[in-house]
Amino acid sequence: MIRLGGKRCLFVGLALLMLLLAGCSGEPYLSTLTPQGENGEMLLDLMLLTTxxxxxxxxxxxxxxIYVSTKFRRTKAKENLIPKQVEGNHKLEITWTVIPIIILLIVAVPTVSATFKLDVNQEKIPEDAIQINVTGKLYWWEFEYPNEQIVTSQDLVIPTGERIYLKLKAGDVKHAFWIPALAGKIDTNTDNENYMWIHAYKEGVYYGKCAELCGPSHALMDFKVKAVSKEEYEKWIANMQKPTEEPTDAVAKAGQEIFAKSCVGCHAVDSNDPRPEAARIAPNLSNFADRERVAGIKDLTPENVKAWLTDPEAMKPGNKMTGTYNLSAEEIDAVTAYLLTLSKENQ
Ligand code: HEC
Ligand SMILES: [Cu+2]
Incomplete structure (x- = not known):
């Protein structure tokens, strides 16, 4: 039998810790250390410089x-030796004042310059740039494209290779918007709007998080950024602007009827639904079937959609949908079939 004692125990402990920490970089594109855009790269450069x-x-x-403590340590031979005193030495005083000033300047110049480059407000947004209004709500994200007049949720679709300007706020309590691989964090507040720009070099899906403790499901307030080519983006916008297609399948049709009774008060199924902002209390589902995840967290499969509709509380404690309707298992199957017809990608 192997005895776990002393060094061996330490080794096993460290090995386990390493495995645990290795898990920290598990999510693809959820790291500030592998930036995938201009803004993220600027921040990494600053981190590397300061480190x-x-x-x-x-x-x-x-x-x-080490030098001083060996050279001037007390020994038998130098028991009573008092080294040369340097108190008030001009040269030394100037050296240890000037060196920190130089170091601070080396940090300050690029930091202040990056701060100005990252700073943006409504006046600074170029006229032809893409602007998106982001709203953080318990525990989901809404993305409104004001110029294109569409609203979507959970997945933020952007074209690659250009700066996208975001105007951010919160609908209920304070949240923070963070896409580690693309940009720094920014607060979303209830009493003011914040601005930022993001930029993605490559096509791909980047993971986003809420970075401000906002309630029991804060850690599950995830979203995705889907960066696509400009052509694909334009096609996506055009598809989103089309009215949502009616389901053809009988089960999905039955689901649509249930949806009209139990769900439509909160959820819209058209991306250009006319309801005012204050009435947009739940994710817009016009392209639900194109999402990466259900409720931002679970893979989008029929089983997970059903699990969400059966017991949203089990998936996201404290969410605002729990307990607002009462459906049988059969009705949930029908609604799920309907929800999975809500696609704008293959039109
Ligand atoms: C009281 C308002 C309300 C009602 C009624 C309601 N929901 Fe929701 N729903 C929400 C909220 C809020 C969320 C976001 C929850 C979260 O992620 O924290 C949500 C999330 C969802 C999601 C996940 C969305 C996504 O983008 O992944 C689906 C699917 C959904 N609801 C379907 C339904 C269906 C089907 C019904 C009717 C049976 C329904 N909801 C009734 C408020 C509501
Ligand atoms: Cu939050």
Missing amino acids: ALMSLVTIVVVIIF
Whole structure:
């Protein structure tokens, strides 16, 4: 039998810790260390610069510390030796004042310059740029394209290779919008609007998170950014602007009737539904079947849609849909069939 004691125990412990930490980088494109856009790259450059400077300072201080503590340590031979006193030494004083000033300047110049480059407000948005209004709500995200007059939720679709301007706010409590691979965090507040721009070099799906503790399902307030080519983006917009197609299948039709009774008070199924902003209390489902996930978290499969509709509370504690309707298993099957017809990608 292997005995776990002393060093071996430490080794096993460290190995387990390594496995645990390895899990931290599990999600694809959920890392600030592999930026996929201009904004994210600027932030990584700043992080690397400051880390390099900090390491340099640490190394120099440690070397001086080791040197001084060996050279001037107390020994039998030098029991009563008092080394040369340098208090008030001009050269030294100037050196250790000027060096930190230089280091701070090396940090400050690129940081302030990046801050100005990242800063944006309504006046600074170029006229032909794509603008999207983002609203964080318990526990989902709404994306409104004001110029294109469409509303969608959960998945933010953008074209690659250009700056996309976001105007952000919160619908209920404070949230924070964060796509680690593309850009820094920004708060979404209830009493003011914040602005930022994002940019993606490559097509792909980037993971987003709410980064401000907002309630029991805060950690599940996920969203995705789908970056596509400009042509695909334009096609997507055109599809989203078309009216939602009626289902043809009988089960889905039955589902549509149930939806009209139990769900439409909260959910719209047209991306250009005319209801005012205050009435948009639930995700717009016009392209639900094209989403990456159900409710932002579970893979979009019929089983997971049914699981969500049967017991939303089990998937997202404290969400605002729980307990607002009462459907039989059969009705849930029908509604699921209907929801899965809501696609704008293959029109
Ligand atoms: C009281 C308002 C309300 C009612 C009624 C309601 N929902 Fe919801 N629904 C919500 C909210 C709020 C969310 C977002 C929950 C979250 O992610 O925290 C949601 C989320 C969803 C989602 C996940 C959306 C996505 O983009 O992944 C689906 C699907 C859904 N609802 C379907 C339904 C169906 C079907 C009904 C009717 C049987 C219904 N809802 C009734 C408020 C409501
Ligand atoms: Cu939140």
